């Protein structure tokens with residue numbers, strides 16, 4: 001099956017490492033031009049260097065998604081650089097720890113800003129722009145099994161932000177379907193990235209007991225699914241959250 005992705009333009013948040021970097025490189029290999037961000041340009045160097053080998057254009061931006069103004073400015077810059085957008089992957093996310101009795105308001109707000117408000121603002125920008133240009137598009141939200149299971153190890157703010165992302169995915173899918181913009185999510189379990197590595201190896205047996213597949217996912221395994229979700233093979237899919245959780249989430 002052809003993905004028909006060559007020549008498309010994608011915006012990806014948090015592409016310096018982990019799932020975002022793997023998604024960027026997998027899309028670059030399909031011929032997709034990219035605008036990517038992370039907190040520093042330095043952190044994006046490898047993604048840019050490796051992606052350029054695929055012969056696509058890659059534009060990198062230093063952005064703190066905790067800041068709504070920087071988030072919207074990133075979308076303006078990304079659109080101007082690419083000359084139009086076909087795919088938006090809301091990937092960046094933070095996973096702070098804390099029991100509900102201890103979580104400081106600052107951590108709660110930062111989690112909501114990065115994991116939920118930033119995806120809202122990027123999606124809003126993408127939708128406004130593409131509706132005005134009568135350009136179809138695909139928004140993909142990187143979600144977590146915690147959105148459905150709740151947190152099991154002290155991440156109430158994270159689980160709540162991701163549950164919000166699920167509701168946002170469904171709600172935007174309904175509103176934007178008639179304009180040719182699809183909105184989907186992917187619920188991950190445990191992927192071998194800096195985000196979870198320490199927590200996983202401190203508690204490997206307990207995590208594996210929740211993973212019927214019995215191991216972490218590699219970021220590249222997730223990127224393969226994202227290529228399908230970004231391509232024309234998924235044109236009839238909207239409002240869905242695909243579970244790619246090694247069986248951590250079954251519903």
Ligand SMILES: NC(=O)c1ccc[n+]([C@@H]2O[C@H](COP(=O)([O-])OP(=O)(O)OC[C@H]3O[C@@H](n4cnc5c(N)ncnc54)[C@H](O)[C@@H]3O)[C@@H](O)[C@H]2O)c1
Pocket residue numbers: 013014015016017018019020037038039043063064065066090091092093094095114142143144145187188189190191192193194195196
């Ligand atoms: N790794 C897992 O097991 C797992 C499980 C469930 C969901 N997820 C989700 O997958 C997504 C990617 O996670 P990952 O594991 O690759 O994480 P990661 O920590 O390896 O990478 C996160 C990326 O987001 C960027 N980022 C974080 N905060 C930012 C900010 N304030 N401004 C700009 N960029 C920022 C980082 O620079 C980095 O590029 C996240 O949304 C996460 O919640 C991951």
